[in-house]
Amino acid sequence: MARVAVILGGKSNEREVSLRTGRAVAEGLRRRGHEVEEVDAGGDWIPRLQALRPDAAFVALHGRWGEDGTVQGVLEILGIPYTGSGVLASAVAMDKVASKRIFEACGVPTPAWQVLGPGEGAPALRIRPPLVAKPPRGGSTLGVGVARTAEEIPAALEVARACEPEVLVEEFVEGRELTVGFLDRDALPVVEIVPESGFYDYESKYTPGRTRYLCPAPLEPALEPRVVEVARLAYGALGCAGAARVDLRLDPAGRPWVLEVNTIPGMTPTSLLPKAAAAAGIGFDELVDRMLAGAGLKA
Numbered sequence: 030m031a032r033v034a035v036i037l038g039g040k041s042n043e044r045e046v047s048l049r050t051g052r053a054v055a056e057g058l059r060r061r062g063h064e065v066e067e068v069d070a071g072g073d074w075i076p077r078l079q080a081l082r083p084d085a086a087f088v089a090l091h092g093r094w095g096e097d098g099t100v101q102g103v104l105e106i107l108g109i110p111y112t113g114s115g116v117l118a119s120a121v122a123m124d125k126v127a128s129k130r131i132f133e134a135c136g137v138p139t140p141a142w143q144v145l146g147p148g149e150g151a152p153a154l155r156i157r158p159p160l161v162a163k164p165p166r167g168g169s170t171l172g173v174g175v176a177r178t179a180e181e182i183p184a185a186l187e188v189a190r191a192c193e194p195e196v197l198v199e200e201f202v203e204g205r206e207l208t209v210g211f212l213d214r215d216a217l218p219v220v221e222i223v224p225e226s227g228f229y230d231y232e233s234k235y236t237p238g239r240t241r242y243l244c245p246a247p248l249e250p251a252l253e254p255r256v257v258e259v260a261r262l263a264y265g266a267l268g269c270a271g272a273a274r275v276d277l278r279l280d281p282a283g284r285p286w287v288l289e290v291n292t293i294p295g296m297t298p299t300s301l302l303p304k305a306a307a308a309a310g311i312g313f314d315e316l317v318d319r320m321l322a323g324a325g326l327k328a
Contacts (some may be wrong), residue, residue, distance in 0.1 A: 031063050033321060036068050037052065037068070040094050041090075044090060050300070052067070070090055087110070087321055100246065113273070113320075114267075122289070122291070138284065141157055141199065158177055159200075161200075161201050162196050165197045167193070172193070175184055198287075206222040206224075207222070207285070208222065208276050211260075220250060220301050241303070260275035260287070270327060274294040276321060277290045296317070
């Protein structure tokens with residue numbers, strides 16, 4: 030069995046989610062017999078990591094300074110094998126504008142989009158409502174605003190600008206919300222997300238009972254392979270490795286549209302990757318053990 034450092038917490042606005050993910054992962058790995066130390070990346074964590082000299086690091090961070098390639102770069106320099114994607118894939122997946130450009134270059138269907146710089150408002154928009162405004166480098170649906178009418182646009186932009194001065198605006202695709210998890214390039218069953226409020230926001234994600242999850246998603250037999258194919262194309266376009274999750278919208282015509290790729294999926298009791306794994310017969314402890322088995326240096 031391995032000596033494992035579970036890196037959790039961090040300094041981003043997703044710290045609390047990361048702590049929940051990391052603690053769940055640590056407990057799962059302990060049950061599998063590993064020697065586990067929890068290392069909070071919000072403090073003086075690098076000297077502690079060097080002193081521990083772990084066999085591998087399980088990265089359980091969300092948001093900036095953890096999911097964006099920075100911690101992965103530190104681990105590469107320290108020579109500590111780690112879970113998930115490498116520096117470049119983590120960075121471009123975290124930056125939704127960079128992801129959009131890669132998706133378009135690689136033929137991945139993604140909703141129409143544009144970026145509003147600091148100070149730019151509704152008059153500069155080419156995208157018409159319904160639309161979504163979001164911070165380009167955020168996660169957990171923090172700072173995401175939806176405008177279904179022109180009158181609602183200023184409020185949606187204000188929500189996004191509370192996180193970053195730059196705003197990514199994209200067309201809102203009416204239809205169904207889906208996600209496809211990957212474990213070492215193998216697709217897990219598709220999950221359909223049905224939030225009680227009609228919008229999959231932070232509360233819907235992390236409050237038990239606020240969202241229904243249908244897994245496997247009730248898709249027509251001919252449609253599921255297409256959804257998985259598009260998700261796999263997005264995973265590959267960004268150069269992802271290990272476990273990741275691709276979020277999509279499925280329009281009424283049955284066309285899947287990729288929203289983003291999450292290179293460090295949540296591992297809380299309401300998280301999507303564990304649900305998909307369970308539908309494939311993979312329990313939580315086995316899932317985190319398999320993720321750990323894929324740890325390595327990517328540079």
